[in-house]
Amino acid sequence: MSTDAHGNSKFLQHHYDTPAQQFGAAKLGMWLFLAQELLFFSGLFVAYGVYRSWYPDAWVVGSHLLDYRMGTANTCVLLLSSFTAVMAVRSAQTGNQKATGNFLLATIFLAGCFMVVKYFEYHHKFEVGYLPGQHFAPHGEGLVEIVAAARETGVNGVPFHLRTFFGLYFVMTGIHGLHVLVGMFVMGWMWNRNRKGEFSKRYSTPVEMTALYWHLVDIIWIFLFPLLYLID
Amino acid sequence: MTVEAEAAIHADPHHIPADADYLTYERGWKSWLTTVDHKRIGVMYLISILLAFFAGGVFALILRTELLTPGRTIMEADTYNEMFTLHGAIMVFLFIIPSIPAAIGNFVLPIMLGAKDVAFPKLNLASLYIYWVGAIFTLVAITQGHIDTGWTFYTPYSTRADNSAIWMTIGVFILGFSSILTGLNFIATVHTMRGPGMHWRRLPLFIWGTYATAVIQVLATPVLAITLALLAMEKIVGVGVFDPALGGDPVLFQHFFWFYSHPAVYIMILPGMAIVNEVIATFSRRKIFGYMFIAMSSVALALLGFLVWGHHMFVSGQSEYATMVFSALTFLVAIPSGVKIFNWLATLYQGSISLESPMLYSLAFIALFTIGGLTGLFLGTLSTDIHLHDTYFVVAHFHYVMVGGTVFGFLSGLHYWWPKITGRLYDERWARVAFSLVFIGFNVTFLSQFVLGSRGMPRRYYSYLDQFQPLHMTSSGGAYVLGVGFLVMAVMFAKSLKSGEKAGRNPWGSAGYEWQTSPRPHPHNFAEQPVFTRGPYDYHLASERELFTGTDAEWDTHVAKKAEA
Ligand code: HEM
Numbered sequence: 001m002s003t004d005a006h007g008n009s010k011f012l013q014h015h016y017d018t019p020a021q022q023f024g025a026a027k028l029g030m031w032l033f034l035a036q037e038l039l040f041f042s043g044l045f046v047a048y049g050v051y052r053s054w055y056p057d058a059w060v061v062g063s064h065l066l067d068y069r070m071g072t073a074n075t076c077v078l079l080l081s082s083f084t085a086v087m088a089v090r091s092a093q094t095g096n097q098k099a100t101g102n103f104l105l106a107t108i109f110l111a112g113c114f115m116v117v118k119y120f121e122y123h124h125k126f127e128v129g130y131l132p133g134q135h136f137a138p139h140g141e142g143l144v145e146i147v148a149a150a151r152e153t154g155v156n157g158v159p160f161h162l163r164t165f166f167g168l169y170f171v172m173t174g175i176h177g178l179h180v181l182v183g184m185f186v187m188g189w190m191w192n193r194n195r196k197g198e199f200s201k202r203y204s205t206p207v208e209m210t211a212l213y214w215h216l217v218d219i220i221w222i223f224l225f226p227l228l229y230l231i232d
Numbered sequence: 233m234t235v236e237a238e239a240a241i242h243a244d245p246h247h248i249p250a251d252a253d254y255l256t257y258e259r260g261w262k263s264w265l266t267t268v269d270h271k272r273i274g275v276m277y278l279i280s281i282l283l284a285f286f287a288g289g290v291f292a293l294i295l296r297t298e299l300l301t302p303g304r305t306i307m308e309a310d311t312y313n314e315m316f317t318l319h320g321a322i323m324v325f326l327f328i329i330p331s332i333p334a335a336i337g338n339f340v341l342p343i344m345l346g347a348k349d350v351a352f353p354k355l356n357l358a359s360l361y362i363y364w365v366g367a368i369f370t371l372v373a374i375t376q377g378h379i380d381t382g383w384t385f386y387t388p389y390s391t392r393a394d395n396s397a398i399w400m401t402i403g404v405f406i407l408g409f410s411s412i413l414t415g416l417n418f419i420a421t422v423h424t425m426r427g428p429g430m431h432w433r434r435l436p437l438f439i440w441g442t443y444a445t446a447v448i449q450v451l452a453t454p455v456l457a458i459t460l461a462l463l464a465m466e467k468i469v470g471v472g473v474f475d476p477a478l479g480g481d482p483v484l485f486q487h488f489f490w491f492y493s494h495p496a497v498y499i500m501i502l503p504g505m506a507i508v509n510e511v512i513a514t515f516s517r518r519k520i521f522g523y524m525f526i527a528m529s530s531v532a533l534a535l536l537g538f539l540v541w542g543h544h545m546f547v548s549g550q551s552e553y554a555t556m557v558f559s560a561l562t563f564l565v566a567i568p569s570g571v572k573i574f575n576w577l578a579t580l581y582q583g584s585i586s587l588e589s590p591m592l593y594s595l596a597f598i599a600l601f602t603i604g605g606l607t608g609l610f611l612g613t614l615s616t617d618i619h620l621h622d623t624y625f626v627v628a629h630f631h632y633v634m635v636g637g638t639v640f641g642f643l644s645g646l647h648y649w650w651p652k653i654t655g656r657l658y659d660e661r662w663a664r665v666a667f668s669l670v671f672i673g674f675n676v677t678f679l680s681q682f683v684l685g686s687r688g689m690p691r692r693y694y695s696y697l698d699q700f701q702p703l704h705m706t707s708s709g710g711a712y713v714l715g716v717g718f719l720v721m722a723v724m725f726a727k728s729l730k731s732g733e734k735a736g737r738n739p740w741g742s743a744g745y746e747w748q749t750s751p752r753p754h755p756h757n758f759a760e761q762p763v764f765t766r767g768p769y770d771y772h773l774a775s776e777r778e779l780f781t782g783t784d785a786e787w788d789t790h791v792a793k794k795a796e797a
């Protein structure tokens with residue numbers, strides 16, 4: 001492919017004929033990747049559904065032990081970050097380099113807030129012994145909370161399968177958190193590319209793809225939050 | 233050429249002379265490791281999977297040798313368990329799954345589409361690197377103690393017992409991503425990279441088959457990934473999702489595992505069928521019968537494949553109703569499989585058939601896959617499966633589909649496209665000798681296992697009752713013949729590489745598009761963008777030049793002679 005009249009050659013890879021073709025391929029590829037991600041998480045959701053239907057007591061108590069205020073705060077933070085991600089795309093498409101950079105930074109910042117809140121949540125659970133599976137050993141304040149939660153929800157005693165609940169809680173939110181970290185990293189990379197002026201009205205595909213990914217991370221949380229925090 | 237056009241070509245860093253070929257255009261190992269050319273990546277995949285196949289084959293021969301006698305023959309029971317695990321895991325994850333799509337598919341798919349490359353060439357190279365990393369983890373598993381869970385990694389044994397299953401689990405997890413990336417790339421390529429005139433109804437059936445495969449790769453593999461991730465976390469941090477002692481459920485693992493691994497058998501067989509389509513049409517010199525039926529049956533198999541996983545768990549404690557539904561759905565799979573067989577036979581009917589080695593492998597595929605598929609129905613029937621489950625009958629069934637089907641399909645494709653990949657011909661007589669040995673050896677090995685299994689010989693056993701010995705010895709004898717067959721084939725191909733006659737662009741006289749490029753394709757596949765004006769099986773529309781089997785020089789003399797006459 002020789003240099004074309006639009007001066008796009010730098011971003012048009014040699015094996016594509018037109019920028020439209022390249023954009024179409026990138027978009028399809030990204031959607032396939034997202035489909036793949038959804039199926040990856042679907043395994044966890046199925047495991048969640050099965051155990052929840054088998055051990056409703058453990059699930060009710062477990063969900064009571066999660067701090068729904070922190071969960072709500074994080075949901076708002078992520079929703080807001082999806083908005084800033086959209087704005088980053090919008091600015092990139094209109095060729096507003098400065099705004100693109102700032103919206104990317106805002107998104108990274110919000111993602112960081114999410115991780116900080118998650119850190120405090122995890123920290124508390126580690127302290128009181130709400131650990132997954134084999135390591136589940138609530139003590140002190142942790143036990144008191146469980147007994148209170150059980151009384152409130154009308155469950156007798158400490159459900160054995162709380163350990164399964166916390167096993168799944170940590171796996172699901174942990175893998176989701178990993179996706180948040182990856183998103184932060186990719187957005188930092190995009191920020192840097194934007195700073196170097198690689199995006200323009202004609203070419204903003206990478207920013208758009210990154211935003212698509214970020215929305216997926218957001219949507220998964222939108223499912224995780226009610227399933228884990230709000231089910232009783 | 234105008235001055236500007238000429239200047240543009242000189243300015244274009246990607247311009248490559250028309251007579252360049254992909255193997256020699258760039259040289260040195262660095263140019264291979266950093267290439268984004270799908271053909272070179274395909275060749276590197278080919279070498280890698282052949283190495284895996286060799287390793288898996290050695291383990292197989294070790295297994296069959298141990299089974300020559302009841303009790304200890306050459307190793308202890310524990311070692312035997314390790315050997316069959318390594319054999320199965322290497323063959324499935326390192327050989328069969330990447331074999332046709334990643335090696336052969338990578339090479340021919342973009343050429344058939346008239347594209348310069350796949351949609352995401354760098355991702356393609358990344359998938360190869362990921363494959364290598366996964367393979368390294370598998371090797372580490374071998375050195376880190378013993379792994380004897382079988383390729384299925386069933387819990388709780390895999391997480392509780394003292395073994396190195398964790399390494400292999402991580403390896404397979406990584407290999408899964410390589411497979412996902414290949415599938416993703418192929419789907420995007422087929423949708424967006426078709427050359428001018430290549431509409432969906434003109435797609436070669438090989439592409440329909442790999443496309444259907446790619447859909448499964450993208451949608452089923454992530455479920456395996458999460459399953460293995462859970463398994464790894466079970467082992468490392470004791471999450472307990474599959475561990476009954478911690479309130480988990482091992483049967484859930486089986487559901488997850490087979491939700492991937494049944495569709496995965498279609499990842500294995502669909503590409504084999506895809507190759508058979510091309511070969512049957514070429515060697516019958518005939519338009520393939522029922523093009524749309526074959527194309528759609530691939531898609532149907534891909535979709536149905538997602539609904540039958542429970543047939544691996546009839547005796548695992550599934551509900552009675554679930555088993556009945558899974559059994560009924562399993563029978564449905566026979567319909568699209570049958571559609572293909574009938575269409576192939578109808579294509580052969582009144583074709584002008586020539587029996588060169590690729591065709592021999594494809595015909596064998598039809599016969600062997602039919603046996604493999606029909607015995608699947610015995611296993612899908614609830615009452616008979618109770619008797620046959622976990623016996624050698626199952627072993628024979630899946631070897632008839634995986635070896636008789638996929639490996640024969642792969643070999644058919646390897647022989648068929650060998651001249652395009654290497655630019656050289658091979659010795660057809662020796663190819664036929666190898667074929668005969670492989671065909672006979674294979675049938676002797678596995679027919680006897682149907683009998684063994686129906687008489688009650690359980691699978692994965694190191695020792696057996698004396699009454700089974702004659703059949704076990706027969707099976708082992710067949711395996712040695714099979715091994716010799718592969719050895720002959722390897723020598724035959726090595727000789728072709730070293731001193732084979734130079735091939736023309738279309739040695740089989742096929743109407744398929746990929747045969748219209750130079751003998752060893754140009755780095756961009758076609759020196760000039762082709763425009764497709766006929767279907768890939770339209771022998772009546774192909775020109776004499778297109779179907780000419782000799783080299784370009786021979787064509788020139790042919791034309792000159794004709795002009796004289
Ligand atoms: C054509 C229709 C097919 C039917 C009806 C069918 C049916 C079955 C059934 C019911 C089983 C479970 C048997 C048991 O464990 O008791 C089974 C096992 C198996 N099949 Fe098939 N099958 C078919 C095609 C294939 C294909 C195309 C492949 C691979 C290319 C394949 C590979 C396997 C493997 C690997 C196993 C054994 C898995 C294990 O336990 O290790 N099958 N098949």
Ligand SMILES: [Cu+2]
Binds near residue numbers: 494497540
């Ligand atoms: Cu199956």
